Amino acid sequence: MNWRMLPMPRLLLPLVVGIGVGDGYSISWAYKEKFYxxxxxxLLLLGTALLIRPNFQHRAWFGTCIFLILIGLxxxxxxxSHFWENPTHFSLQQTNDSLGVWGKILETRPSPNSYRVLLQVKATQVSDSVWQSAEGKLLAYLKVAEGQTLPQLGQCLYLSGAIERVKPPLNPDAFDFRAYLQRQGIYHQVFAPEGAWRLDSVHFQIPLTLRLQRxxxxxxRKYLPAGDTYAVGAALIVGERSQLSQEIKQAFSNSGAVHVLSVSGLHVGVLAIVLRWIFSWVQLGKGVQKLSLGLELGSIWLFTLLTGAAPATLRAAVMFSLIIGARAVLRQYNIWNILAASAFALLCWQPNLLWDIGFQLSFLAIAGIVAFQPWIYALWSAPNVVLDYVWKLTSVGIAAQLSTGPLSIFYFHQFPVFFWLSGLVAVPLSGVILVLGLLLFVLEAMHIPAMWIGKLLAFSxxxxxxLIEAIHQLPYAVASGFWWEAWATLVMYGVLSLLCIALYRRKLGWLNAALALLLVWTMAHWPxxxxxxxxxxLICYHVPKTSVLDLVHGNTVLTFSSADSIPEFMAAQNHRYHLLLKASRRLEWGSRLRWGHQVFAQENLxxxxxxxxxxxxGNVDMRVPDKCDYLLLRNNPWVRAEDLPSNLKLIILDGSNRFGTRRWMKKLAQEKGIPIHDTGEQGAWVLQGR
Incomplete structure (x- = not known):
């Protein structure tokens, strides 16, 4: 592989470096204007110099200048992309929390006790009768009254309330929802009670893509049975994931087939292959052939917009657009240039995509398939066509997992052991389901009976x-408990890069370098x-409406919890992975226990x-002992000043307490001069042992 034949990867690298620098540092507008x-x-000087005297003896200087320009870009x-750089952002205009905002609904999703909508703000209310145009995205949690019409995509919405910045995670090593939203340009949220919001029916215009999606x-809904059949079909064909149950998500995730539950590059690829096959059956002239390429391109982008334009889908759409463009002008193309060019275009349009998990996994999967699949496939020559197809599909899955595995472990702390088996099932079946679904839509739009297509789709x-559930139930289907820091993930990709260079250069030195770096990676984890x-x-986590406390000693953890629930898993599991805990024991609150010489537990101590x-x-009629160093309050106990033990060092309020209890205890603690820790505001309480 000649590096000089790959200009787009060389141009992509400085752009990525510049985005990384721009994310970590803020530059004042005065310097920004100079940068422009x-x-x-x-650019003007470079263009002029190349036109006047195209001397490639100084290409190193030209390359350095272009490198610096792209870093600056x-x-x-x-x-x-930062909201504080936009003077029309709604948060920089509002001075009164009681005033409202008006905007268009981009996304809706039911959530516990409310209805979550993503709002593209169009205007803010600056006084009782004055509105001014504004920009920005706002995450709103709406309290819906009984019988009230639910918001829909494309509708406009008025709401008022206390707009605030999205809070950071309250538990150590927990998923950072604030950072996740910020990567999408969402920095603020609002909780709107009943009566604080209403729909604007006057400006309700449903876009074409939304009408098609509906x-x-x-x-x-007409042809598929309700439940998991409809939920998986809607997610796989049109990207509608709101009906997926937690059980089906877990089964697909643990089996390594979760990517088929969201419309991705795989689906766009299947669509492109089907369209290419259809047009190949028709003998076309040169003019009509270009028209067919245009129809193929338009169909791919219509499908991309119809399914929500996720980063992975956008990547595939841009790649196929470039490939179709190359075919239209009868030019050969290099897949590495196509891949890098699509990333370059998307990052110039939306630089925050660099931090999107779907964007990262999508590009790494394709890069891994291109780099490693031919070498893996060449390891075995199948004796017949069927086994050759199976081995080819398996080699694709192995190559994709090889390139995405380190990043998956970094984000999700687990690895699906039977990914190769689920790939043999999910990839062909998802292609069949997608084709049947698209055929069903066409027949339904033409008012042609499609009952048999619907039954075949439901069966598929x-x-x-x-099959995915069966793979999920296999012993040791998923290996979990991994914890990799960012540096470890980057070093592992360094190992894979050196391995790739060794394969293509066929030089032992690169392989030795990969093994040496892997040895360094391994030794760095031993301390x-x-x-x-x-x-x-000792960790007291913040879990809404319940209490969870971990006692950690070495690689063992003793957990006090009322129930093993999803909220507890979300709050505590990542920290347990980080602490490399192996053995665990769970107890109900109030249990009596003696655990070695370290722990003695009873009902109230x-x-x-x-x-x-x-x-x-608060649910147990029992006071705490007179002598204790710390006091943990749970389930809203009624506490008076005289009930507090003497010489208290700290009062802890966990997530099981209501707002009224927390407010009363803060007032009481202030009067008594006792420090207080509210996990709902200050995060989990951590006490290091002696």
Whole structure:
């Protein structure tokens, strides 16, 4: 592979560096304006020099200038995405929380106790009768009254309330929802009670893509049985994931087939192959042939917009657009240039995509398939066509997992062991389901009876669900508990890069370098493993409406919890992975226990080493002991000043307490001069052992 034949990867690298720098540092507008002039002047000088005297003896200087220009471009594009750089952002205009905002609904999703909508703000209310135009995205949680019409995509909405910044995670190592939203340009949220919001029916205009999506969903509801069959069909064909149950998500995730539950590059690829096959059957002249390429391109982009334009789908749409463009002008293309050019275009349009998980996994999967699949496939020559197809599909899955595995472990802390088996099932079946679904939509739009197509589609989805569930139930289907830091993930990709170079250059030195880097990676993890054996820690997590407390000693954890629930898993599991915990034991609150010489527990007292922790449960008629160092309040106990033990070091309020209880206890603690820790505001309470 000749590096000089790959200009787009070389141009992509400085753009990515600039976006990374721009995300970590803020530049004032005065310097930003100078940057624009510098970039424009440099481009003008380079263009003039190349036109006047195209001397390639100084290409190193030209390359360096272009490298610096692209770094500056990435930095500026990233800076522009920050809301504080936009003077028309709604948060910089509002001065009164009681005034309202008006905007268009981009996304809707039911959530516990409310209805979540993503609002594209169009105007803010600056006084009782004055509105001014505004920009920005706002995450709104709406309290819906009984019988009230639910908001829909494309509708406009008035609402008022206290708009606030999205809060950081309250538990150690928990998923950072604030950072996830910020990567999408969402920095603020609002909780709107009943009566604080209303729909604007006057400005309700449904876009064409939304009308098409509703038609597709209506068609699927007509032909598919309710439940998991419809939920998986809607997710796989049109990208509607709101009906997926937690059980079906877990089954697909643990089996390594979760990517088929969201419309991705795989689906766009299937559509492109089908369209190419259809047009190949028709003998076309040169003019009509270009028209067919235009229809193929238009169909791909219509499908991309129809399914929500996710980053992975956009990547595939841009790649196929470039490939179709190359075919239209009868030019050969290099897949590495196509892949890098699509990333370059998307990052110039939306630099925040660099941090999107779907964007990263999509590009890494394609890069891994291109780089490693031919070498893996060449390891075995299948004796017949069927086995050759199976081995080819398996080699594609292995190559994709090889390139996406480190990033998946970094984000999700698990690895699906039977990904190769689920790939043999999910890839062909998802292609069949997609083709049947699109055929069903066409027949329904033409008012042609399609009952047999609907039955075949339902059977295919049910077969996929059963096979994925069977793989999910296999012993050791998923290996979990991994914890990789960002540096470890980057080093592992360095190992894979060196391995790729060794394969293509066929030089042992690159392989030795990969093995040496892998050895360094392994040795760097040993100190953490030894330190984990000596750790001693107490963690009271913040979990809404319940109490969860971990006692960590070495690689073992003792958990006090009322129930093993999804909220507890979301709050505590990542931190348990980070601490490299191996063995665990779960107890109900109020259980009596003696755990070695470290822990003694009873109904209202926990003795941990030299610490005495009183536990006051509002559901149990029992006071705490007179002597304790810390007091944990749970389930809204009624506490008076005279009930508090003497010499308290700290009062802890966990997530099981209501707002009224927390407010009263803060007032009482202030009067008594006792420090207080509210996990709902300050995050989990962590006490290091002696």
């Amino acid at each position: 002039w510098m970039i424009g002047g440099a 990435g930095l500026l594009r990233m800076q522009q 038609f597709c969903i209506k068609t699927l 989805i049910q077969l996929l669900n059963r 953490g493993i030894f330190q984990a054996q000596e750790q001693n820690q 926990l003795i941990w080493g030299k610490y005495r922790i009183g536990i006051w449960d």
